[in-house]
Amino acid sequence: MGEKKIPRHVAVILDGNGRWAKKKGRPRTFGHVQGAKTLEAMCETFWNHGIEYLTVYAFSTENWKRSEEEVGMLMNLLREYMKNAIRRAVDNNMKVRVIGDLSRLAPDLQESIHALERASDTNTGLKFTIAINYGGRDEITRAVRRLAAQAAEGALRPEEITEQMISESLDTAGMPDPDLLIRTSGEERLSNFLPWQLAYTEFYFTPVLWPDFDEDELVRAIDYYNGRDRRFGGVHE
Ligand code: IPE
Ligand code: IPE
Ligand code: MG
Secondary structure, eight states, rough: OOOOOOOOEEEOOOOOOOHHHHHTOOOOOHHHHHHHHHHHHHHHHHHTTTTEEEEEEETTTTTTGGGGHHHHHHHHHHHHHHHHHHHHHHHTEEEEEESGGGGGHHHHHHHHHHHHHHHTTTTTTTEHHHHHHEOOOHHHHHHHHHHHHHHTTTTEEEEEEGGGHHHHHTTTTSSSSOOOOEEOTTSOOHHHHHTTTTTEEEEOOOOOOOGOOOOOHHHHHHHHHHHHOOOOOOOOO
């Protein structure tokens, strides 16, 4: 038996907070509070297992459809998280980045996100990316607009556009594509998460609800990943 392969970049769709709370007879918002605690603990666990990049889906462009109360609570949770985020990132040597269209967030949130990114920019530990008001189609649309604007100015010819340039125009510019995607709560769909970047990613689905996600579950996901044969369009060796 060879060494265990560790995925360099893991993407996670944190799902099932609402159902977790419902099972306990509590409001959905209680599930989000617990989900945020799980996420904090898991950053350390992922890093301890040798994962370099962790990218999580925290709020989608479609999540604005939820009740005003739930959306407001999620934004406040984010605000709370940001309060201690700089200290936490410094303590844990994490480099934090936020992807998504931040222009729709409250100005104070945008400011604290930028401050966090600046303060953690030179950290050399886990590269932790949080998707907020993120939608893959929205991300691609914004990228296409920027490239089209360059073409319209005459700075770029359409036939010069390469896959590499498109990758570098996305919010995830500079990051390797995820090796493994984990989605909790039994749903087996992407819900608009990283459609371009996940083209050759292995998918691990688990019925565990996000607030209950733990180290054992991460180990199961890594073991599953080790059982896969990634061919990238080539042939089986
Ligand atoms: C995931 O949990 C967190 C967010 C989408 C913000 P959900 O809130 O989607 O929980 P379920 O899917 O309703 O159980
Ligand atoms: C995807 O979960 C978005 C996040 C986890 C942030 P949803 O719960 O919103 O997705 P659907 O509605 O089940 O597709
Ligand atoms: Mg959900």
